[in-house]
Structures are given as C-alpha cells and as structure tokens.
Amino acid sequence: SSELTQDPAVSVALGQTVRITCQGDSLRSCYATWYQQKPGQAPILVIFGENNRPSGIPDRFSGSGSGNTASLTITGAQAEDEADYYCNSRDSSGNHWVFGGGTKLTVL
Amino acid sequence: QVQLVQSGAEVKKPGASVRVSCKASGYTFTSHWMHWVRQAPGQGLEWMGIINPSGGVTIYAQKLQGRVTMTRDTSTTTVYMELSSLRSEDTAMYYCARDNSVADTSWWFDPWGQGTLVTVSS
Numbered sequence: 001s002s003e004l005t006q007d008p009a010v011s012v013a014l015g016q017t018v019r020i021t022c023q024g025d026s027l028r029s030c031y032a033t034w035y036q037q038k039p040g041q042a043p044i045l046v047i048f049g050e051n052n053r054p055s056g057i058p059d060r061f062s063g064s065g066s067g068n069t070a071s072l073t074i075t076g077a078q079a080e081d082e083a084d085y086y087c088n089s090r091d092s093s094g095n096h097w098v099f100g101g102g103t104k105l106t107v108l
Numbered sequence: 109q110v111q112l113v114q115s116g117a118e119v120k121k122p123g124a125s126v127r128v129s130c131k132a133s134g135y136t137f138t139s140h141w142m143h144w145v146r147q148a149p150g151q152g153l154e155w156m157g158i159i160n161p162s163g164g165v166t167i168y169a170q171k172l173q174g175r176v177t178m179t180r181d182t183s184t185t186t187v188y189m190e191l192s193s194l195r196s197e198d199t200a201m202y203y204c205a206r207d208n209s210v211a212d213t214s215w216w217f218d219p220w221g222q223g224t225l226v227t228v229s230s
Binding site for chain 2: 029030031033035037042043044045048049050054084086088089090095096097098099100101102
C-alpha cells in the first residue's frame with residue numbers, strides 16, 4: 001500500500017481548471033513532487049519544491065500544499081494534458097521515497 | 109545536456125537474475141544520487157532504491173531487500189541494478205532517474221532514463 005493517496009481518476013472539460021490531490025503524513029514536513037506520464041513514455045517532472053516548474057513545462061501547471069495534502073492544479077486544461085499524474089515524496093520514516101498510486105486525468 | 113541511457117530489453121526465466129545499466133552523461137556523475145523505479149504493466153510507479161555514485165552507498169525498498177543490488181562504475185559513469193530470483197511479478201519497465209534535492213524538504217527525480225522492459229516468463 002502507498003503512503004501517498006491519490007484519487008484514481010479525474011476528468012476536466014477542455015479549458016477548465018482541475019486540481020489533483022495527494023495526501024500523506026510525510027507531506028506535513030516536505031514538499032510533494034509531481035510527474036506526468038503519457039502512454040508508452042517515461043515520466044517527466046512537472047512540479048517540484050514549493051511551486052517550481054522545470055523549463056518547458058507550461059505555466060498553467062502549479063503546485064501547492066496545506067497540512068498533509070499537496071495539490072497539482074492545471075488552469076485551462078488542454079487536450080495534451082491528458083495523462084497519468086503521480087505525486088512523490090519521502091516516506092514517513094524519511095529513509096525511503098514513495099509514489100502515490102497515480103491519477104488518470106481525462107480532458108473532455 | 110543531461111542524459112540517462114539505459115540498456116535494452118531483457119527476457120528472463122523465473123529464478124534467474126537480470127542486470128540493467130544506466131549510463132549518465134552531461135553532468136558530474138558523482139554529484140547526484142541515482143534512483144531506480146519500476147512500473148508493472150498497467151500499474152503505478154514503485155520506488156526500488158537509490159545509490160550514491162560517489163561512495164556506493166545504497167538504500168533499498170524493504171520489499172526488495174535481499175533481491176536487489178545497485179552498483180556503480182565511476183570510470184564509465186554507469187549505474188547498475190541487478191534483481192535476482194526473478195518471478196512473474198517482476199515483469200515491468202525499469203527506470204533510472206537522477207536525484208536532485210534542496211535542503212531537506214524537497215527532492216525530485218530528473219531526468220529519467222528511457223526505461224528497460226524486463227519480462228519474466230517460462
């Protein structure tokens with residue numbers, strides 16, 4: 001079982017805003033990192049730290065956190081944002097890393 | 109540019125071992141730890157462990173303790189992941205990913221290798 005919990009699936013209408021959440025005790029003391037994975041591809045980094053985007057990631061992607069919950073927000077979702085999204089952080093022991101179960105985002 | 113290039117696909121029989129390589133380039137090899145992550149077909153990402161290319165220190169996921177070994181060769185800037193006593197449940201895509209961190213509150217995996225498919229089948 002994962003120490004980070006994500007909703008298995010979320011949908012959003014084209015151009016609307018969607019929030020994908022990740023819950024876990026370790027998030028009270030460290031930031032979540034978010035990865036996007038499209039079918040047949042390796043994951044890519046989309047958000048790290050407090051709210052940082054690597055170069056090449058559109059500014060419609062943003063991250064936030066409160067208590068034991070981290071969120072990835074896509075403001076104005078595009079068709080190409082349809083993918084699986086995974087959160088990641090250290091586990092509660094601090095010695096290992098863990099991924100959330102992933103959220104499948106569908107853009108309608 | 110920073111790049112991780114992994115070895116090719118493998119097919120192994122149950123009980124055998126497999127070794128996957130990950131060659132790093134474009135940065136100082138010993139300055140970043142390296143993670144290994146796997147993904148079974150249709151499933152999520154599973155963290156396997158991490159190695160420090162500088163001293164070879166490793167930390168493994170408890171689930172894989174005793175079956176996984178991560179090593180490195182600084183002369184060729186390559187890290188290796190060996191998994192023994194393979195079973196069908198080990199069939200997965202295996203990825204290496206460079207560790208990055210700030211202070212003790214933020215870590216991220218970037219970039220990722222292209223993945224190596226390991227199939228375990230009799």
